[in-house]
Amino acid sequence: MEQDILQLDNQLCFRLYSISRKMTKAYEPLLEKYHLTYPQYVTMLVVFEHEKIDFKELADRVNLKTATMTPIVQKLEQIGYVRREKNPEDNRKVFVTLTDEGKSLNTRITDVPIELAQRLQLTVDKYATLVDELDELDALLNNVLQQP
Amino acid sequence: MEQDILQLDNQLCFRLYSISRKMTKAYEPLLEKYHLTYPQYVTMLVVFEHEKIDFKELADRVNLKTATMTPIVQKLEQIGYVRREKNPEDNRKVFVTLTDEGKSLNTRITDVPIELAQRLQLTVDKYATLVDELDELDALLNNVLQQP
DNA sequence: AAACGGTTATTCGTGTACGATTGAATTAAC
DNA sequence: GTTAATTCAATCGTACACGAATAACCGTTT
Numbered sequence: 001m002e003q004d005i006l007q008l009d010n011q012l013c014f015r016l017y018s019i020s021r022k023m024t025k026a027y028e029p030l031l032e033k034y035h036l037t038y039p040q041y042v043t044m045l046v047v048f049e050h051e052k053i054d055f056k057e058l059a060d061r062v063n064l065k066t067a068t069m070t071p072i073v074q075k076l077e078q079i080g081y082v083r084r085e086k087n088p089e090d091n092r093k094v095f096v097t098l099t100d101e102g103k104s105l106n107t108r109i110t111d112v113p114i115e116l117a118q119r120l121q122l123t124v125d126k127y128a129t130l131v132d133e134l135d136e137l138d139a140l141l142n143n144v145l146q147q148p
Numbered sequence: 149m150e151q152d153i154l155q156l157d158n159q160l161c162f163r164l165y166s167i168s169r170k171m172t173k174a175y176e177p178l179l180e181k182y183h184l185t186y187p188q189y190v191t192m193l194v195v196f197e198h199e200k201i202d203f204k205e206l207a208d209r210v211n212l213k214t215a216t217m218t219p220i221v222q223k224l225e226q227i228g229y230v231r232r233e234k235n236p237e238d239n240r241k242v243f244v245t246l247t248d249e250g251k252s253l254n255t256r257i258t259d260v261p262i263e264l265a266q267r268l269q270l271t272v273d274k275y276a277t278l279v280d281e282l283d284e285l286d287a288l289l290n291n292v293l294q295q296p
Numbered sequence: 297a298a299a300c301g302g303t304t305a306t307t308c309g310t311g312t313a314c315g316a317t318t319g320a321a322t323t324a325a326c
Numbered sequence: 327g328t329t330a331a332t333t334c335a336a337t338c339g340t341a342c343a344c345g346a347a348t349a350a351c352c353g354t355t356t
Contacts, residue, residue: 005258005261005262006193006196006254006257006258006261007193007197008190008193008194008197008209008210011190011193011261012171012270012275012278012279012282013171013172013175013186013264014190014193015279015282015283015286016164016167016168016171016282017168017171017172017186017190018211018286019164019168019282019285019286019289020164020165020167020168021211021343021344022211022286022289022290022293023160023161023164023165023289024161024165025293025344026289026292026293027161037311037312038161038165038312039311039312039313040311042156042159042162042165045154045155045156045159045162046156048154049155049156055334055335056333056334056335061156062156063166063169063170064312064313064314065313065314065315066334066335066336067313067314067315067316067335067336067337067338068312068313068314069335070335070336070337071311071312071336072311072312075311090321090322090333090334091320091321091322091334092320092321092322092333092334092335093321093333093334093335094334094335106154109154110153110154113153113154113159114153116161116292119292120288120289120292121288121291122160122285122288126281126284127160129281130160130281130282130285131160131163133274133277133278133281134160134163134164134167134278135163136274137167137270137278138163138166138167138170140268140269140270141167141170141171141174141268142170143269144174144264144267144268145170145173145174169313169314172313173314185341185342186342187341187342187343188341203304203305204303204304204305207305212342212343212344213343213344213345214304214305214306215305215306215307215308215343215344215345215346216342216343216344217305218305218306218307219341219342220341220342223341238303238304238351238352239304239350239351239352240303240304240305240350240351240352241303241304241305241351242304242305
């Protein structure tokens with residue numbers, strides 16, 4: 001009886017852990033032609049929304065530590081989608097901006113979420129429900145993570 | 149209009165990506181006293197269910213490639229929770245079994261999911277709903293991943 | 297029995313992911 | 327106006343995560 005709570009099949013966390021990786025894997029073939037990984041793709045989505053964004057703010061938005069974001073942005077710069085420039089008003093800070101190549105990507109890459117939605121065959125209704133439920137879970141998790 | 153589908157806030161995948169990591173982080177302080185990481189914890193949950201399990205079957209059950217599972221099981225062996233032994237009937241295969249220390253862990257570690265549920269404050273109803281919906285999404289994802 | 301095709305666990309290379317530390321730069325305190 | 331505390335991005339060490347390659351092994355076919 002008591003052991004049931006240790007059954008893998010009963011674990012919400014494992015579903016999230018597993019599904020998250022499957023989702024990343026589902027994006028992989030679609031992102032291939034843009035030479036992007038999923039974390040790099042998500043980072044680009046945030047850069048698209050800003051045109052010029054603080055490196056720190058970018059990391060916060062993607063919920064990654066700067067230690068993780070540093071190599072991601074460096075790779076995106078190497079590919080040619082973004083530029084890193086020092087903030088003249090505060091030499092500790094770094095701006096991230098789109099290159100022309102990055103702006104071009106912005107218009108072209110819309111096919112990725114469209115194609116994935118097509119493949120996933122999730123109804124608009126279920127999609128919305130899941131988003132809402134996950135947002136509630138996210139709020140609860142933020143409470144848990146607040147206190148040590 | 150068309151750009152809305154690139155908005156991070158509209159992405160189901162990003163919620164899963166982000167929440168999955170937060171969930172792992174929420175487990176961290178609870179697993180600390182057992183010297184386990186979250187992937188190691190999940191692996192132990194499967195070993196608990198079997199007493200003796202094929203290495204390959206273990207990796208499949210946790211949805212990890214053997215290349216990922218190898219160092220995880222090696223670490224668990226080093227800690228002292230499991231033993232790796234060759235299958236005498238097939239020298240390519242490896243069995244994973246619980247040590248006495250591992251069996252002791254099985255009875256003690258039930259406090260982890262209990263304490264997390266306590267902290268999360270998710271109602272039984274919402275928990276069940278989320279599990280069902282995630283299982284549906286999982287099935288759809290399996291279809292997507294089947295075809296290249 | 298030698299060769300072949302398939303399976304298995306490991307190794308390797310690349311890319312996250314993060315805590316801790318570092319070094320540079322800004323701000324606050326006195 | 328120097329010291330102290332804080333902030334920032336990068337670096338380091340550890341731990342996943344996986345594709346590809348590898349080496350050992352198995353069953354089968356010739």
